[in-house]
Amino acid sequence: MKFPLFYIFSAFAIIATAQVQQSNPNAFNTGLFSANIEKTECITDAQRESVRLKIAQNKQQIKNNDSKAFLHKGAAPLFIMPIRSNPIYGGYGYYIINNQVDHDLTPNGNLTDYNCGERTYDWATGNHEGTDFVLWPYPWKHMQDEVMQVVAAAPGIIIDKRDGNFDLNCLNNGNPNWNGIIIEHTDGSQAWYWHFKDGAITTKNIGDTVESGEYLGAAGSSGSSVIPHLHFEVYDANGALIDPYAGSCNTMNSTSWWEQQPDYFVPAINHLSTHSSTNFDTDCGVVENTYEELNFVPGDDVVFRIFYRDIRTNDNTHITFTKPDGSVLYDYDFTSPWPTYTGAYAEWVFPVDSSWPDGVYNISAEFYGTTYETIFGVNTNLGSQENSLTTLAVYPNPTSDSLTIENDFIIDGIEIYNALGSKIIERKSKESSVTIQTERWSSGVYFAFISSGGKTVSKRIIKN
Numbered sequence: 001m002k003f004p005l006f007y008i009f010s011a012f013a014i015i016a017t018a019q020v021q022q023s024n025p026n027a028f029n030t031g032l033f034s035a036n037i038e039k040t041e042c043i044t045d046a047q048r049e050s051v052r053l054k055i056a057q058n059k060q061q062i063k064n065n066d067s068k069a070f071l072h073k074g075a076a077p078l079f080i081m082p083i084r085s086n087p088i089y090g091g092y093g094y095y096i097i098n099n100q101v102d103h104d105l106t107p108n109g110n111l112t113d114y115n116c117g118e119r120t121y122d123w124a125t126g127n128h129e130g131t132d133f134v135l136w137p138y139p140w141k142h143m144q145d146e147v148m149q150v151v152a153a154a155p156g157i158i159i160d161k162r163d164g165n166f167d168l169n170c171l172n173n174g175n176p177n178w179n180g181i182i183i184e185h186t187d188g189s190q191a192w193y194w195h196f197k198d199g200a201i202t203t204k205n206i207g208d209t210v211e212s213g214e215y216l217g218a219a220g221s222s223g224s225s226v227i228p229h230l231h232f233e234v235y236d237a238n239g240a241l242i243d244p245y246a247g248s249c250n251t252m253n254s255t256s257w258w259e260q261q262p263d264y265f266v267p268a269i270n271h272l273s274t275h276s277s278t279n280f281d282t283d284c285g286v287v288e289n290t291y292e293e294l295n296f297v298p299g300d301d302v303v304f305r306i307f308y309r310d311i312r313t314n315d316n317t318h319i320t321f322t323k324p325d326g327s328v329l330y331d332y333d334f335t336s337p338w339p340t341y342t343g344a345y346a347e348w349v350f351p352v353d354s355s356w357p358d359g360v361y362n363i364s365a366e367f368y369g370t371t372y373e374t375i376f377g378v379n380t381n382l383g384s385q386e387n388s389l390t391t392l393a394v395y396p397n398p399t400s401d402s403l404t405i406e407n408d409f410i411i412d413g414i415e416i417y418n419a420l421g422s423k424i425i426e427r428k429s430k431e432s433s434v435t436i437q438t439e440r441w442s443s444g445v446y447f448a449f450i451s452s453g454g455k456t457v458s459k460r461i462i463k464n
Contacts, residue, residue: 042128042224047176055159055182055190062157062207069157069207072188072237077154078259079244080212082193082232083133083219088393089147090460092372093270096136096309096343098229101243102127103251114247115264119342129241130192130233135219136343137271137307138288140168143228146200148219150193150230152210156183159190161206167198167220170284178223181216188237193217195225226284267368268309269317270343274363274376275303278349294375294382294449294458302350302376306365312340318366321350324359324421352378360421373419373445374460382415382449382458392450398462401439405450407432413451416461419444438463 062069085094102120104112107127111118120128135142142148160182169175179196197220204210221228234257236242246256247264276293278301296302306317314335321330330350338344358379365372376382391408405411410432416425424446425436446461 042172043176044174058159058206074186076187076189076236076257077185079153079257080259082151082153083230084149084151086147086149087395090397091271093268093309094135094142094147095133097131098134098342099128099132101129103249112249114243114245114250116249130231132229132231134227134229138290139228140286141288143197143220144287146197146218150216150219152183152212152214152216153191154185155211156185158204158206158208158210159184163201164198165222167222168285169221169225172224172226175224179220183210190235192233194231195222195229196220198222265310267311267315269306269365269367269372270309271307272365272372272374273305275305278303295377295380296352297379298352298354300352302352304348304350305345307345310342311336311338311344313338320364322362324357324361326420360417362419362421375417375421375447392457394459398464399438400464403436403438403461405434407452409452411450411452415449417447
């Protein structure tokens, strides 16, 4: 069955946006739009030399205090991923990779990444020299929530640390005032972690050691930056730039520096959600209003969005809406008309009328063999996802035997629904910590709605 009334695409490639006409005659479309990718110098050679000079000064001070520092022995490190999600984040995904190292050293529009693609950028006089892990979707909101945590990709010594700089920048203009960490590994190689959120950095200082996976900071947009992200840049023991990804077009190093090299394409759904409005906030540096909503009444429009990572032309998504009684309301195959985008979203609008029965509806979307789910209600009290309880923690998630829900304030109530929209738990509370046994739950996705102080927040729970 085809979706009624409205169908809108929007996609992002670096800073590019697009809206694409759809063949459905009932679709609302606005044509195709694309913004130019910014080709400006992210940091000058002189500024890089200034960083290296500061590193040399810091290393000398460290050696003055510890003569055995920087013995430089052993092989080059093998990295784990330099990011992880905040443990209380309940979404499916939280980032995309927009820019890789540029291996075509001829600047001004000559682009080659390690995989022989063009997932990189340059400018009139230089080339991008790192990997950018970008928050997606809602980068500014997720920055404030510290969803992307930066961790040490390998053990080493902190040789530079900067904090206190403005972190809502929207220009790639050579601004050298970044927040971040630089680590030297036992072999003498270095990893530069840049653009942290102000005040969200490790308490460790220059000269302290860190272990692989240790928290360093949270992604932000400090320094020369247009969006909250981590810029991860690596140099070998001789000070030469390397690309940790091995590939046929990597001209810098012949082997991978990853313990397990991530795939180039990672097609996935980062987020799917229902909204009360088709408004989509895009102002740079401004925390987005997501307009997410779970409860609707006849006369409302259910605005449904899927946020993709690495979607390509003709990629298929099988979407199913299920009524409260388990019967199918809509069953639809969406085939992407886009070229390849690192991040994109599709949007549908469903008018709710009196024929829609009251209760909880399930939405499932199957993409590349993985099923993603969310729910919404008609004439229910599910509440709004936009309400936030910033002190709320739900763990462990995924869960096996038990689930703990903690808040700094009294938890008034908890409702948990399975993926079919059936309520399996309703509990009133007068405590700030509640533990729920989950060992008898079937494996799958669940949705918890937690009320405290007049606010309700939803959390997606995975049962192993």
